[in-house]
Amino acid sequence: MSLVVDLLRSIDDALVTEDGRGIKNVIAGMSRDQGRKVWVETPLGHRYYVVITQDLEAAFDLRYDALSLMSPSDRLEVLAEASDTIDDYKDVIAKIISAETGKRLPDAREEVEASQSFISQAQELLSSRGTTTTGRPHFDLSGEWTSAQVIVREGVGLVLPPFTSPFFGSIAGASTLLANGMPAVVKPPWQASASVAAALSALRETDLGDFLSMINTSSYGTLPAEEVASVVLFGREFTYRSLRRSFSNVIANCSGRAALLLCAEPKDVEGLAKKVVESAVSNAGQACGSVRWVLALRGLGEDLVDSMQDYISQLSVGDPLEGKDVGPLRTRGLVDRAAKLVSDATSRGARALGEARAEGNYMSPVVLSEVPRGAEILWGDVEAPIISVSLYDDCSEVVQTVSMLNSATSVIVYGGLSTAYSVAKSRTGAVVWGRDDSFELLKAMCHVVGDPARYFSEGPELPASRRALLVF
Structure with a gap:
């Protein structure tokens, strides 16, 4: 058995294949091992296989309408539970990150802590601390009128974490989407599926688990663009430009050297x-x-x-x-x-x-x-x-x-x-x-979702939404 897979099994054995040599997909919170096996070797020489899912439709068939029935405060409370789970396994998670990416253990632990810190600040991720904002129209009419902006999340979000911070990228991207009422599909970077699976394990054991998928695919081109309402990317500028040709709403942090x-x-x-x-x-x-x-x-x-x-x-x-x-x-x-x-x-x-x-x-x-x-x-x-x-x-x-x-x-x-x-x-x-x-x-x-320049000056970028103006 690979060290990487062995470590993942100690966190969530449901995500490891029966032969103990591979990592399963997650479809709507449930682990699946149907698909083609592709072997991966990490920079440190640890080998395991990933299951390339053949059922992308099921992976993206996540009930955003059901998620919208959960109040924002309840979603935040559930995310806090995931942080507690991370705390229980933080040393094992750090070893997985180190074994896959080649990071020093202190740096891997820092990534885990950054993920917990991100969840603890999840209140900032909510677009309007609820579903509406109220105010008065800026024009003169007889009588008293009040306006409300009604925000509805529709569709599924896609998370693309980076190889250099696969656990953080998965937690931050998925938490951003879930906090705002949008289900999340996470596509792991090659050679870092175990780190992403560890992140999904912490989230899928909560009441938000049914709104999560993790899929290993060979390219972005196989993904159903019509199902994706928002993309959260941690990556290069040219990847961002490429994704924008297929997906309408890409929230990207392209920070590099x-x-x-x-x-x-x-x-x-x-x-x-x-x-x-x-x-x-x-x-x-x-x-x-x-x-x-x-x-x-x-x-x-x-x-x-x-x-x-x-x-x-x-x-x-x-x-x-x-x-x-x-x-x-x-x-x-x-x-x-x-x-x-x-x-x-x-x-x-x-x-x-x-x-x-x-x-x-x-x-x-x-x-x-x-x-x-x-x-x-x-x-x-x-x-x-x-x-x-x-x-x-x-x-x-x-x-x-x-x-x-x-x-x-x-x-x-x-x-x-x-x-x-x-x-x-x-x-x-x-x-x-x-x-x-x-x-x-x-x-x-x-360690922010979206463009840091915009984040620190205007606040976090948020998933795409449908907006209506209610005047009463």
């Missing part, structure tokens, strides 16, 4: 260096919010590089379940691409501090200093434990380069507020003024 701009001396260079390294190697550099690029004034950058190299030299590479600091990349292809990017950068004049060793799905962390503008690593997303450092003589050059760095979805700025404002005017995404808790804010942006 981050950049750090250094135009002013930080209070604690060594402390900043440690935070950059910890962020850069989180989930082997694949994590949302992981810092990948440092663009700095020359003197400041050189001091930071020296301190970062001291920390990186102390890191161990290997199985996170054995206590290693840097786990595997998701695929061998990511390792090969990272090695090519390092080679390209050094051929153009960059200095590699330490050796970028690659073996199997593992790659040792490395700092690249003095990376020139022509290096490919600056202009595309990089999922690997690499820190690219570019040095400049003038802060205006730093700002100019950051404004063109489309691969970074967020930027931490160490400099004056005027510098941060200049960066914010020149690009999209989040710009965070550098301070002690800036890196925690990067993580927080990964």
